Amino acid sequence: MAMPVSGVPATEARAAHAPAAHGLARIGRAVRRNRKATVGGVLLLIFILIALFPGVIAHDSPTQDAYPPQLGVSTAHLLGTNHYGQDLFAQLVYGTRNVLIIAFVVGLATTTIAVLIGVAAAYLGGLADSSLNVVTDVLLVIPIFPLLIVIAAYAQGGTTLVLIAAITVTSWSYTARQLRSQALTLRRRDFLEAARVRGERPLYIILVELIPTMTSLLVAAFLTNALYAVLFASSLQFIGLGDPNTVSWGTTLYWAQNNAALQTGEPLWAIAPGACIAVLGTAFALLNYAFDEIGNPALRPVRKVRRKKGDEPRAGK
Amino acid sequence: MLEVSGLSVDYILDRGNVRAVDDVSFTAGRGEFLGIVGESGCGKSTLLFAVAQLLAPPATVAAGTVTFEGTNLVGLTDEQLSAMRWRDMSLVMQSAMNALNPVKTIGAQFKDAMRAHGKFTGEEITARSAEVLKMVGIDPVHLRSYPFQLSGGMRQRSMIAMAMLFTPDLVIMDEPTSALDVVAQRSLMVQIKELQQAFGFAVIFVTHDMSLISHFSDRLLVMYAGQVAELGVTKEVFDRPLHPYTQGLLEAFPSIRGPRVPLKGIPGNPPDLSHVPSGCRFRPRCSYAIEKCAELEPDLYPMDGALVRCLRREDGSLAS
Amino acid sequence: MTDELPRADLLRTEHVRRYFKIGNTLSRRTLHAVDDVSFAIGEREIVALAGESGSGKSTIARMLAQVYRPTSGEVYFEGKPLSSMTSRRDRLRYSALVPMVFQDPFSSINPVFRVQHGVLRCLKLHRPSLSAAQRLEEAGRVFEVVGLNPDMLQRFPYELSGGQRQRVGFAQALAMRPKLILADEPVSMLDVSIRIGLLNLMAKLRDEEGVSILYITHDIASARYVADRLIVMYAGHIAETGPIEDVLTHPRHPYTQLLLSAVPDPRAPLSVAAETDRGEPPRVIDPAPGCLFRWRCPLAIDTCAQVTPVLAELRPGHDAACHVAQNSPEEVKAFT
Numbered sequence: 007m008a009m010p011v012s013g014v015p016a017t018e019a020r021a022a023h024a025p026a027a028h029g030l031a032r033i034g035r036a037v038r039r040n041r042k043a044t045v046g047g048v049l050l051l052i053f054i055l056i057a058l059f060p061g062v063i064a065h066d067s068p069t070q071d072a073y074p075p076q077l078g079v080s081t082a083h084l085l086g087t088n089h090y091g092q093d094l095f096a097q098l099v100y101g102t103r104n105v106l107i108i109a110f111v112v113g114l115a116t117t118t119i120a121v122l123i124g125v126a127a128a129y130l131g132g133l134a135d136s137s138l139n140v141v142t143d144v145l146l147v148i149p150i151f152p153l154l155i156v157i158a159a160y161a162q163g164g165t166t167l168v169l170i171a172a173i174t175v176t177s178w179s180y181t182a183r184q185l186r187s188q189a190l191t192l193r194r195r196d197f198l199e200a201a202r203v204r205g206e207r208p209l210y211i212i213l214v215e216l217i218p219t220m221t222s223l224l225v226a227a228f229l230t231n232a233l234y235a236v237l238f239a240s241s242l243q244f245i246g247l248g249d250p251n252t253v254s255w256g257t258t259l260y261w262a263q264n265n266a267a268l269q270t271g272e273p274l275w276a277i278a279p280g281a282c283i284a285v286l287g288t289a290f291a292l293l294n295y296a297f298d299e300i301g302n303p304a305l306r307p308v309r310k311v312r313r314k315k316g317d318e319p320r321a322g323k
Numbered sequence: 324m325l326e327v328s329g330l331s332v333d334y335i336l337d338r339g340n341v342r343a344v345d346d347v348s349f350t351a352g353r354g355e356f357l358g359i360v361g362e363s364g365c366g367k368s369t370l371l372f373a374v375a376q377l378l379a380p381p382a383t384v385a386a387g388t389v390t391f392e393g394t395n396l397v398g399l400t401d402e403q404l405s406a407m408r409w410r411d412m413s414l415v416m417q418s419a420m421n422a423l424n425p426v427k428t429i430g431a432q433f434k435d436a437m438r439a440h441g442k443f444t445g446e447e448i449t450a451r452s453a454e455v456l457k458m459v460g461i462d463p464v465h466l467r468s469y470p471f472q473l474s475g476g477m478r479q480r481s482m483i484a485m486a487m488l489f490t491p492d493l494v495i496m497d498e499p500t501s502a503l504d505v506v507a508q509r510s511l512m513v514q515i516k517e518l519q520q521a522f523g524f525a526v527i528f529v530t531h532d533m534s535l536i537s538h539f540s541d542r543l544l545v546m547y548a549g550q551v552a553e554l555g556v557t558k559e560v561f562d563r564p565l566h567p568y569t570q571g572l573l574e575a576f577p578s579i580r581g582p583r584v585p586l587k588g589i590p591g592n593p594p595d596l597s598h599v600p601s602g603c604r605f606r607p608r609c610s611y612a613i614e615k616c617a618e619l620e621p622d623l624y625p626m627d628g629a630l631v632r633c634l635r636r637e638d639g640s641l642a643s
Numbered sequence: 644m645t646d647e648l649p650r651a652d653l654l655r656t657e658h659v660r661r662y663f664k665i666g667n668t669l670s671r672r673t674l675h676a677v678d679d680v681s682f683a684i685g686e687r688e689i690v691a692l693a694g695e696s697g698s699g700k701s702t703i704a705r706m707l708a709q710v711y712r713p714t715s716g717e718v719y720f721e722g723k724p725l726s727s728m729t730s731r732r733d734r735l736r737y738s739a740l741v742p743m744v745f746q747d748p749f750s751s752i753n754p755v756f757r758v759q760h761g762v763l764r765c766l767k768l769h770r771p772s773l774s775a776a777q778r779l780e781e782a783g784r785v786f787e788v789v790g791l792n793p794d795m796l797q798r799f800p801y802e803l804s805g806g807q808r809q810r811v812g813f814a815q816a817l818a819m820r821p822k823l824i825l826a827d828e829p830v831s832m833l834d835v836s837i838r839i840g841l842l843n844l845m846a847k848l849r850d851e852e853g854v855s856i857l858y859i860t861h862d863i864a865s866a867r868y869v870a871d872r873l874i875v876m877y878a879g880h881i882a883e884t885g886p887i888e889d890v891l892t893h894p895r896h897p898y899t900q901l902l903l904s905a906v907p908d909p910r911a912p913l914s915v916a917a918e919t920d921r922g923e924p925p926r927v928i929d930p931a932p933g934c935l936f937r938w939r940c941p942l943a944i945d946t947c948a949q950v951t952p953v954l955a956e957l958r959p960g961h962d963a964a965c966h967v968a969q970n971s972p973e974e975v976k977a978f979t
Contacts, residue, residue: 039337196751200761203708204815205738205768218755362834363805475696504695504861509905531834534907575836577868579891579906586868588839592804 040299046292053286057103064099069253076272088275089265097258098282104254105286108170108239113232115174117224120181121217127182128189129212142186145179154238158247165249173238181227188223192216225297233290240283255279324525325351325374325493330387332366332373335380341597343369343382345549348623351493354523356516358540358557360533360572364593366549367529368417371497374527375414376404392492409440413486415479415496422482423470429456429481430466436485455484459514476507483515487522496528500535512539534576537561545569548594548604555629565631567609567641603634611641652719653823653855654707654741655683659716661702665928675927676702678879679716681954684823689849689856691866691887693902694876700859703876704827707857708743709734721822739769739819746828748808752800758811759796762786765818785814788852789844806837813844823855824848830865842869863906867891875899878927878935881954885961895963897940897977904978934966942967942977 038044056063066072066083075091077083085094127138157172192198193216201211217224242248243256250257258279262268267275332344344366351357361367372378374389376396389396391412396404416422424432433452437443443451453463459480470478479499486494496515500508516539519526530536536543536557543560545553545568553566564570571589591608594600600607602617609616616634623630624637635641661677664670677699684690692700705711707718709725718725720737728734742765745751752761759782766778773781783793789810800808809829816824826845830838846869848854860866866873866887873887875896883896894900925935932951937943944967952964967975 196745196747197753197761199710200743200745200751200812200815201753201764203710203738203743204761204765204819205735206764215753219753221755362836505863505907506695506901506905509907532907533835537907572836575839576908577839577842577864579864579867579903579908583868583888585843586839588843589836590840592806592837 040296042292042299043296046289046294046296049285049289050293053102053106053289056099057106060096060100060103064093064096066093066096079274085274085278086272088261088272089267089270090261094258094275094278097253098255098278101254101258101279102282104166104252105236105239105256105283108166108173109232109235109286109290111170112173112177112235112239113228115170116178116181116231116235117228119174119178120185120227121220121224123178124182124185125189125212125217125220128186128193129216130208139186142179142182145176146183148176150176151238151241154242155245155247158242166252169239169242169248170235172242173235177231177234177238181231185220185223185227188220189216192219195219222297226294229290229294229297233287233294236283236286236290240279255282324353324392325527326388326390327374328388328390330370330373330389331385332369332378332382333385334382339597340385342385343549343596344373346387347546347549347551348387349544349551349554351525351527353492354519354525355542356519356526356528356540357542357544358536359527359529359544359546360531360536361546362531362593364548364596365546366596367531367546368497370546371495371527371529375412375495377414405440409436409486409491410489411491412493412495413489413491415482415486415494415499417498418502423478425470428467428469429473433466433485433488436488440489451488455487456481458487458518459484474507475503476511479503479507479511480514483511483518487518490522491524493525493527496526498530499528500530501532508535515539533572545572548599549596550604550632551623551630552605552633553629553631554623555627555631559627559629563627565626565629565636566605566633567611568605571608603632611635613640652683653686653721654857655681655719656703656707657681657717657719659703659706659713659718661699661706661711662714672928675879675930677706677713678927678930679953680876680879680881681716682874682881682884684855684857686822686855687849687853688872689845689858689870690872690874691870692857692859692874692876693861693863693866695861697878698876699879700876701827704743704825704857704859707741707825709737735769739765740822741825742816742819742821743825743827744809744812744816744829747832748805748812749832751812752808754800756799757796758798758800758803761811761815762796762818765815769819781818782814785817786811788817788848789814790840804837805833806840809833809841810844813841813848817848817852817854821854823857825857825859827859828861829858831860831862838865839868845869863891863902864908875902878925880935880951881962881964882936883961883963883965884954885958889958889961893958893961893974895957895961895968895974896936896965897942897967897975898936899963900976900978901939934964940977942975 069092073083073087073091073093075087075089077087079086083093083095085098088094088097123138123142127135127142153176154172157175158168161168161172198211198215201215206215239248240254240256240259243254244259244263246260248254248257248260250260256279259276262272262275262279265272267273327350328348330344330347331342333340333342347370349357359367359370369382372382373384376389376399378384384397387397391407430449430452433455434448437448437451449466452466456463456465461477461480461484465473465477465481473481479502482499500511503511512535515526528536528540540557543555543557544551545560545566547568553560553564553569555565560569561573564573568589574586575588577586589608594604594607600617602615602619603609603612603621606612606616613635619634621632621634621637623632626636633641659677659680660675662673662675664672665674666672680699680703692703694700702711706713712726720741725737728737752758762782762785763778766773766781782796786793786796791807791810791814795803795807803811812829813824830841833841842865845856845858849856858866858870870887872885873890874884875882875890875898877898883890883894883899890899891903894903927935933949934940934943934947934952937947940947946966950966952966952969954962954964955969956962957968963969
């Protein structure tokens with residue numbers, strides 16, 4: 007026998023129940039109000055803009071070795087030029103597109119596969135659950151990075167598509183596990199049983215009734231996977247398994263490493279792309295924390311109660 | 324022994340402060356059983372937490388004092404409070420399943436409680452633990468049991484036993500019987516009353532179930548929308564409810580005996596505390612409301628030995 | 644047990660049992676959640692199924708809603724056994740005629756969609772002949788019947804109070820034009836002053852819409868307020884059943900007497916019986932024969948430990964499963 011809701015003012019209780027899916031407007035409001043989300047969102051937006059309009063920001067071509075090599079930082083070349091005379095700043099700006107494409111596509115693909123498999127396993131239970139779990143667990147246990155190396159090497163020159171496919175195949179299992187656990191706790195909710203009792207089919211219940219209630223989890227999964235995609239892709243490109251002719255941060259790092267940039271006095275060549283990766287990763291991570299807090303009010307930072315001077319408790323009637 | 328005076332509790336939220344408890348005053352004397360009744364959202368649990376000094380942000384005491392045995396508890400530090408906690412005042416929570424640690428035995432939890440509030444030897448702890456369990460009718464062998472091995476009724480009883488470890492002067496209870504079935508509820512209430520008569524402590528008992536409290540409390544405080552609506556001797560509140568809300572509440576209980584009559588309940592819903600109605604907070608649901616009820620906010624008015632917050636009682640226009 | 648009442652049974656259960664295997668896969672222990680339960684529900688009546696938690700009442704509801712299949716025994720709806728309903732069409736039709744209303748208003752509606760979502764889905768699934776516009780209109784109509792403003796269709800669940808959400812639950816059930824609504828403790832989680840409104844609604848549905856309701860509750864007083872007949876359950880068995888006024892004024896089974904003595908009633912003086920009873924309803928795992936109430940019963944005799952009592956009629960339409968009550972010409976009082 008359970009209790010009527012009490013103790014919390016009605017409005018607070020209602021706010022806590024407010025759904026995560028009704029409108030981008032709500033997400034927008036939540037992002038603005040949460041400091042972490044704002045910073046992360048702004049950073050991500052900057053990167054997106056750079057990726058969409060690289061020509062506006064960098065006036066040089068990234069691949070043309072048109073300049074004298076090893077120039078230092080100047081207004082003409084914000085990050086100097088590399089060993090080949092290419093403008094470093096332009097390289098990074100144009101490389102953003104590749105990185106973001108990988109991040110978003112992998113994020114989306116991984117989350118989609120993980121949702122379908124993880125949530126179906128949780129909802130269907132029994133034999134379906136067990137068989138899906140076997141598949142998930144096998145992939146989970148295989149160390150990701152060595153597997154990636156094998157796949158990329160086997161694919162003979164990783165184009166961006168190969169990178170995306172390889173990272174997706176190796177990353178979805180972790181998220182599937184996570185989402186399965188979450189879905190298991192949500193499985194017993196009355197409205198799902200109500201849907202079953204009124205005659206809905208299981209596929210409908212999973213897609214329409216269950217998954218939409220997990221949106222904040224899905225957003226978090228997306229952001230995490232996007233983050234790891236950036237890191238894995240850059241790492242693969244760094245060790246030469248990406249296509250060295252693509253313009254990307256990882257490949258810039260690869261060329262920097264090949265030319266021993268740090269030792270030959272061109273530190274920016276190695277540091278700048280690394281810094282970009284770090285900043286983009288931070289943006290995703292901040293947004294991730296923020297969405298955790300948005301989805302679960304219990305995690306929100308509590309504002310310390312400030313007593314104004316002179317606000318002494320007064321004796322009442 | 325306990326005097327709450329003008330207590331107000333605010334929730335500091337982004338969109339402004341919400342006053343969950345508004346200017347509540349009451350006393351509890353030695354050995355007295357005070358019942359606090361109200362529906363969801365009336366602020367009774369918040370009030371309880373404020374009295375026990377267990378409010379967590381964003382809730383905070385905005386005004387008023389809680390004087391326990393001469394000391395004002397509001398504003399005391401945790402160290403000062405812990406000297407008094409459990410020895411002089413203890414708390415029984417709403418759901419034992421949530422309050423008891425599921426991975427520790429009952430005995431271990433009693434030991435924790437005793438160790439936290441004093442220095443005792445192992446034998447003293449075991450002896451006292453067994454003693455309080457016997458007090459509530461549980462075989463001391465269950466000191467070695469885990470909460471999930473006990474039934475709901477037994478879990479609640481062990482919560483009460485834990486509250487009795489130091490035989491405090493005041494025990495505050497937040498709906499301890501809600502998760503129990505009717506028969507277990509009744510026997511738990513009787514147990515509490517027996518303990519109270521044996522040891523003489525005061526009880527403040529918060530519940531939404533008015534009919535349950537009717538046979539056990541000495542005085543009754545009815546809360547509505549964060550305010551005291553009525554306060555008086557239990558029997559009199561039941562025989563002659565003064566506030567229209569209390570009247571409505573009493574009429575909302577179908578009876579097992581007597582004729583079957585259609586009941587109406589109280590139309591509408593309790594107000595959103597961030598947008599309280601002007602004038603009397605109960606006015607939108609009150610069948611006796613007149614014009615001035617929307618304009619003036621009623622104060623607590625002493626009448627026939629009780630206190631009632633109703634303009635029409637004050638001016639005598641509402642006949643009993 | 645024969646039903647003495649002349650009207651046709653809408654739903655009838657015969658010796659229905661539901662056992663659950665407990666423990667790990669190697670264990671052979673079974674929990675007897677529902678044991679040999681037979682009762683009937685007629686048209687236009689509200690039958691209250693009362694009992695403490697663990698008595699099996701929720702399991703019965705789940706069996707009637709076809710969430711579980713009975714371990715043995717049969718449920719008949721309008722004369723047809725449920726086990727013969729194997730096609731999706733049959734089951735869909737049944738779920739429209741026998742819908743369920745759930746206990747928890749805060750988790751029985753999907754928070755992500757507007758409140759109309761559930762009602763419209765019910766209509767789409769079960770009344771496919773309606774056009775989209777007709778569905779909206781019908782949704783508005785059932786909302787009005789349950790006392791909600793049709794504007795509320797566009798609201799989200801978090802904007803509604805607990806009482807309003809429960810009314811939405813009833814509206815969803817009504818939209819399917821049911822014959823019998825299974826109401827699983829629909830008011831337990833609501834504030835006391837709101838409960839009456841819902842109970843009045845249930846009575847209205849019986850009187851004006853001709854719907855029968857199986858009202859599952861642990862609150863006898865509310866059962867008395869709204870129900871025509873009462874079934875009292877204890878530890879998976881039916882202890883007593885009959886017209887509600889009869890059972891409440893002349894309770895024959897000692898457990899019913901205990902329950903009645905424990906119900907808090909501000910208008911009645913405090914009774915003594917339930918204070919001394921410290922027992923709890925047993926968890927029924929692999930039970931031996933005998934009455935399961937015997938350990939708490941002051942009237943228990945030897946037979947009670949040997950033979951499981953079955954329901955037998957003691958007064959017209961009023962049955963009790965108690966050896967002592969059945970063998971005694973006058974009323975026995977175990978608890979006063």
